[in-house]
Amino acid sequence: MQRIIDFILELDKLKAVTRKTRPLNQDRFENSAEHSWQIALLAASLAPYAQAGIDLDRVIGMLLVHDIGEIDTGDTMVYVEEGLAERKAAEHAAVKRIFGLLPAEQGAHFLALWEEFEQGETAEARFANAADRAMPVLLNLANQGQSWKENGIVYERVVKRIRPQIEAGCPALWTYLDARLADEQRKGWFGTR
Amino acid sequence: MQRIIDFILELDKLKAVTRKTRPLNQDRFENSAEHSWQIALLAASLAPYAQAGIDLDRVIGMLLVHDIGEIDTGDTMVYVEEGLAERKAAEHAAVKRIFGLLPAEQGAHFLALWEEFEQGETAEARFANAADRAMPVLLNLANQGQSWKENGIVYERVVKRIRPQIEAGCPALWTYLDARLADEQRKGWFGTR
Numbered sequence: 001m002q003r004i005i006d007f008i009l010e011l012d013k014l015k016a017v018t019r020k021t022r023p024l025n026q027d028r029f030e031n032s033a034e035h036s037w038q039i040a041l042l043a044a045s046l047a048p049y050a051q052a053g054i055d056l057d058r059v060i061g062m063l064l065v066h067d068i069g070e071i072d073t074g075d076t077m078v079y080v081e082e083g084l085a086e087r088k089a090a091e092h093a094a095v096k097r098i099f100g101l102l103p104a105e106q107g108a109h110f111l112a113l114w115e116e117f118e119q120g121e122t123a124e125a126r127f128a129n130a131a132d133r134a135m136p137v138l139l140n141l142a143n144q145g146q147s148w149k150e151n152g153i154v155y156e157r158v159v160k161r162i163r164p165q166i167e168a169g170c171p172a173l174w175t176y177l178d179a180r181l182a183d184e185q186r187k188g189w190f191g192t193r
Numbered sequence: 194m195q196r197i198i199d200f201i202l203e204l205d206k207l208k209a210v211t212r213k214t215r216p217l218n219q220d221r222f223e224n225s226a227e228h229s230w231q232i233a234l235l236a237a238s239l240a241p242y243a244q245a246g247i248d249l250d251r252v253i254g255m256l257l258v259h260d261i262g263e264i265d266t267g268d269t270m271v272y273v274e275e276g277l278a279e280r281k282a283a284e285h286a287a288v289k290r291i292f293g294l295l296p297a298e299q300g301a302h303f304l305a306l307w308e309e310f311e312q313g314e315t316a317e318a319r320f321a322n323a324a325d326r327a328m329p330v331l332l333n334l335a336n337q338g339q340s341w342k343e344n345g346i347v348y349e350r351v352v353k354r355i356r357p358q359i360e361a362g363c364p365a366l367w368t369y370l371d372a373r374l375a376d377e378q379r380k381g382w383f384g385t386r
Contacts, residue, residue, distance in 0.1 A: 001242070001365060001366070001369045002369075004235075004238045004239060005331060005369070007238055008231065008234065008235045008238060008328075008331065009217065009331065009332075009335050011231055011234060012216050012217045012231070012332070012335075013217075014227075015216040015219070015223065015227045015231075016216065016218070016219055023205050023208040023209065024202065024205045024206070025209070026208070026209055030208065031227060033226075033227035033230045033231065034207075034208045034224060034226035034227040034230065036230050037226045037227065037229050037230035037233075037257065038201065038204055038205070038208075038226065040230075040233070040257055041201065041204060041257055041258070042197075042201045044254070044257070044299075044303075045197045045200055045201060045295060045299055046197060047299060047302075048296065048298070048299065049194070057250035057253075060250075060253060060254075060257075061237070061253075064230065064233055064234055064237070064253075065234070102238060103241065105241070106237075106238055106240060106241065109240075110237075135201075138198060138201065138202065139202075139205070142202050142205075172194060173194070176194045176195075176198070
């Protein structure tokens with residue numbers, strides 16, 4: 001029991017890992033713990049648009065654990081492509097440490113979910129990745145492109161970075177976002193070069 | 194698709210609902226969104242101590258949605274027993290409104306999870322309630338009784354309020370907490386009358 005308690009208290013640190021997106025109508029940055037909760041519910045809500053036969057419970061499990069490595073590494077905006085391989089290796093080491101706090105069987109269960117998400121090869125992992133990519137976009141579409149403007153992210157860079165994963169994981173969601181993004185581009189809700 | 198998006202953006206408001214507990218080593222109060230994430234993982238981690246045959250995925254689903262009504266009502270500390278029936282009725286109305294943003298089938302799915310949690314009659318609901326009750330206790334045991342001291346909650350009141358649900362839902366967790374709480378009482382990590 002003590003190992004489980006140590007693990008869950010270690011997870012508390014994810015509440016201090018901040019992202020670049022701000023919750024709607026709040027000045028602060030969102031943290032990776034509340035983000036993980038929201039995308040788990042996004043994936044569950046998108047059930048009607050998931051591939052037939054997909055295991056949504058495994059999708060939710062992946063989304064709940066996918067950012068835990070950031071406890072050691074911090075969050076990096078998805079548009080930062082430099083050093084990606086090194087960051088992923090560091091996150092992998094981090095989750096091995098953190099899941100290693102747990103009894104072996106539970107730790108292995110969470111690590112398998114984390115690795116499945118990162119590999120992105122199963123239908124469940126693709127769907128989970130689509131939800132993860134889409135959520136900050138949805139927030140930006142609701143707050144006039146806040147994190148794109150603050151970080152100088154242009155329209156083309158958004159589309160290039162998020163389209164492949166969202167389209168592969170949840171085509172209907174990409175169709176929706178594609179139209180919304182084009183509309184917002186006309187409004188100027190993106191960074192400038 | 195637009196109804197799902199409207200729902201997930203409405204959920205963003207739970208990131209602004211604050212509780213009485215502070216995340217470890219942070220001055221701010223924790224919010225109900227990050228709390229929901231953490232207890233979902235607490236329940237998943239406690240799998241070895243769950244009743245045989247329990248559906249942990251449904252437990253996780255309940256925990257992800259159980260606080261959503263607070264978007265309209267705010268959070269009230271578990272030790273405030275006055276007005277409990279009215280608060281629960283208000284939360285029920287709130288989740289009907291919020292889940293009603295979704296397509297009917299998805300909304301009904303989440304509402305059923307919320308109601309199962311509140312009724313607390315299935316093994317899954319009892320386990321979920323135990324995780325929900327235990328988490329702020331675990332944080333208080335790790336931060337010298339912060340929310341108990343700040344709100345004048347004495348040892349006997351903690352035990353009286355949390356024991357029935359934790360013991361019913363996860364007896365091994367209560368055995369662990371019972372010993373820890375008695376130890377912390379000797380250290381004075383509780384409020385005074």
